[in-house]
Amino acid sequence: MTDLKKMYSTLRGDSFPLEMTISFGDQTLVYRKKTWKIPQEDGTFDERGLRYGENPDQEAALYELVNGNLLLGNCTYIEPGNGLVSAISVEDMLQVGKHPGKINLTDVDNGLNIIKYLVDRPAAVILKHTNPCGAAIGSSLADAYNRANRCDRIAAFGGAVVTSRPLDKETAELMAQNYLEVVCAPDFEDGVLDILARRKNLRVIRMPGINHLAAFEQYRFVDFKSLIDGGIIVQQSAINSIRTPQDLKPAITTYKGVQYSCERQPTQREVEDMLFGWAVEHGITSNSVIYVKDGCTTAIGAGEQDRVGVAEIAIHKAYVKYADILCFDTHGIPYADLVLAIHQGKRDKADKEAIDAKVKNDRAGLPGSVMISDAFFPFRDAADVGIREGVTAILQAGGSIRDFESIQACNEAKPQVAMMYTGQRSFKH
Structure with a gap:
């Protein structure tokens, strides 16, 4: 049997060429393979590209666009x-750990894909297998990271973190409490690297481009x-066109000659959460439904085949993760554990019963959340799932x-729930 653990620590060969050219008719894009000369434990240097692909038995290479100007449409x-x-570059790898x-890198890349909409505020995104475990804005970077981490402390284990601000000591101390694979920030304040160095194999990447x-x-x-x-298959990348309150559309539709409209309008806080949530949705595998409150994800459902199923899975995860963070706090x-x-027989079952009771009473912190769907609701069942858990507003493509059924669900809710449309979907596969 193959020693899988050894495979993870072994660099794969690299059969990919140094340069790659892609032609679009008479237009040509030129890419150059990225390699790094990284010091080894024995004091030597090894110049390689990616360690491996999605699995340790797959060769892989990273290429940077170095020439060409593409005009299509x-x-x-x-x-x-x-x-x-x-x-x-090697200079950007402030702590390498290993190649x-x-x-x-795809985790970091999708973190950038999300955080590019949040760079005007302290923000943090924690990702695992390209999907966010938690995302938040905050009064400070430490506050943003802490809120994102508390959304799903379990999944964040071994994840990648991307921040919108230079990493400070307070945030670094919080990160040091959990096992992470990658930390990427525009810069690092004095003393931060000493804190992060407690994790030998942590990759610390400085990326000044986050500022732009x-x-x-x-x-x-x-x-x-x-x-x-x-x-x-080749396609243009997606663009998020929902960036301001004015981009949101009222939930109005006509069915068999009857017009239906959502009776309650969202509050300013709910609108802000809609915009924040839609930015996060832009980086989540479809089908997806997420719940956000006060600029932080409360539950993330990703990559499911049916929309009501992913709405239910996100809520199930919310209850599991809420119990975990309560237990960890207490x-x-x-x-x-x-x-x-x-x-x-090592602990009193009353400890668990107290946590379970609080989770049930708090409904996993979901009441007051805004429910975000990356596409329309084909039936009202998904909306009903969120409404039962206390969401106060819904954003969907329409x-x-x-x-009309989803609109009716919002109007029938007690208290009523607001709903807005984006007029665009945000599928990601």
């Missing part, structure tokens, strides 16, 4: 010289999907034949 595409993840793998991420909103890139038969251990200790 009326879109403006990113030009050479604007590299972020693909431009990471990065594909998943490390807002400019990336106006650009597109070419998105490739390779098929099993060697074919390629007893300093994960909820699963508490359950095991009770089973082994456009379903049965939009």
Whole structure:
């Protein structure tokens, strides 16, 4: 049997060429493979690219766009010289740990994809397998990171963190309490690296380009999907057009000659959460439904086949993660460890009963949340799932034949629930 643990610590060979050229008719884009000369434990240096791909038995390479200017339709595409993840240098790797793998970098990349809409505020996104575990804005970077981490402390274990602000000591101390794979920030204040160095294999990446991420909103890139038969699907990257309250649309529809409209309008706080939540949705695998409150995710459901199912899964996760954070706050251990200790006769079952009662009473912190869906609700069942848990507002794409049912669900709720449309969907596959 293959020693999988050894495979994870072994650098794969690299059969990919130093340069790659892609032609679009008479337009050519030139890419150069990225390698890093990284010191090894024996004092030597090893120059390699990516450690491996999605799995340790897959070779992989990272390429940076170095030449070419693509014009397709009326879109403006990113030009050479604007590299972020693909431009990471050895000097940017303030703590290397070991050569990065594909998943490390794609996690950081999708974190940038989300945080580019939040760079005007202290913000943090924690990701695992390209999906956010938690995302939040805050009064400070430490506040933003702490809120994002508390959304799902379990999934954040071994995750990648991207921040909108230079990392300070307070935030670094919070990060040091959990095991992370990657920390990426525009810069690091004095003393921060000493704190992060407690984790030997943590990759610490400085990315000054985060300070200019807002400019990336106006650009597109070419998105490739390779098929099993060697074919390629190519598309323009998605653009988030829901950036201000004025971009939101009222929930109004007509069905069989009857007009239906949502009777309650969202509050300013709910509108702000709608905009924040839609920015986070932009980086979540479809089908997705998330719940946000006060600029922080309260539950994230991603990558499911049906919309009501993902709405229910997000709520189930909220209850599990809420119990875990309560247990950690109260007893300093994960909820699963508490359950095991009770089973082994080492702890009083009253400890668990107290946590379970509070989770039930608080409804996992979901009341007051805004429910965000990356596409329309084909039936009212998904809206009903959120309403039962106390959401006060819903944002969805709109456009379903049965939009009137979701509107009715909001109007029938006691108290009534607000609903707005985006007029665009935010699928990501």
